[in-house]
Amino acid sequence: MGGDGVDEFAPRTPAGRHFDQPRAEAAVRELLIAVGEDPDREGLQRTPTRVANAYREMFAGLYTDPSEVLATVFEENHDELVLVKDIPMYSTCEHHLVSFHGVAHVGYIPGESGQVTGLSKLARVVDLYAKRPQVQERLTSQIADAIVKRLDPRGVIVVIEAEHLCMAMRGIRKPGAKTTTSAVRGLFKTSAVSRGEALDLISRT
Ligand SMILES: Nc1nc2c(ncn2[C@@H]2O[C@H](COP(=O)(O)OP(=O)(O)OP(=O)(O)O)[C@@H](O)[C@H]2O)c(=O)[nH]1
Ligand SMILES: [Zn+2]
DSSP states (O other): OOTTSOOTTSOOBTTBSSOOHHHHHHHHHHHHHHTTOOTTSGGGTTHHHHHHHHHHHHTGGGGSOHHHHTOOEEEOOOOSOEEEEEEEEEEEETTTOOEEEEEEEEEEEOOTTOEEEOHHHHHHHHHHHHSSEEOHHHHHHHHHHHHHHHHOOSEEEEEEEEEEHHHHTSTTOOTTOOEEEEEEEEHHHHOHHHHHHHHHHHHOO
């Protein structure tokens, strides 16, 4: 998210703000031909449609406004940590278009107004940004920045642990290798104690 609140990674496809189903299907058909397959053989006839449907779902976050997802906000006068751990996360590596997946941990300390959001909304923000072509670092930052923007909290911490299939099934081939990224904002950046407490809770099983 840019400083002016514009989501510079939001849809900028030639298709505009919608998923172009016929174009996606045609592209998958071309890809099948390119790899030497016969797209008209029985088992592959519906594959372009299935893959296009899958991509529509995997990239649904390109067409959703983050402020809609965090629309539910209420005052609870809670000024301590709220942490949702182990949110299952499936995203798509923008370099290879294969999955990276794992868990996200999202925590925040409400701001002076005591505003909190629904717990499920934190998982929805993870989903929204995960359902885009991504790199793990940007995904982590975008989740943190969206929460800062909407809730104006004292601090936000986001930690993502993921396995990248592009490192497992191809290329360097290191299945099981895990990447951890974090994004801290506000108090979690300025106070090592607050950050340490949150990281301690996150690492507890
Ligand atoms: N920092 C970062 N790198 C990523 C992420 N997902 C994939 N990559 C890396 O992106 C890099 C792309 O490197 P390139 O050399 O352009 O592509 P490549 O020849 O397919 O690279 P290899 O995967 O090493 O075979 C690789 O090192 C991937 O491991 C991510 O979320 N964050
Ligand atoms: Zn990759």
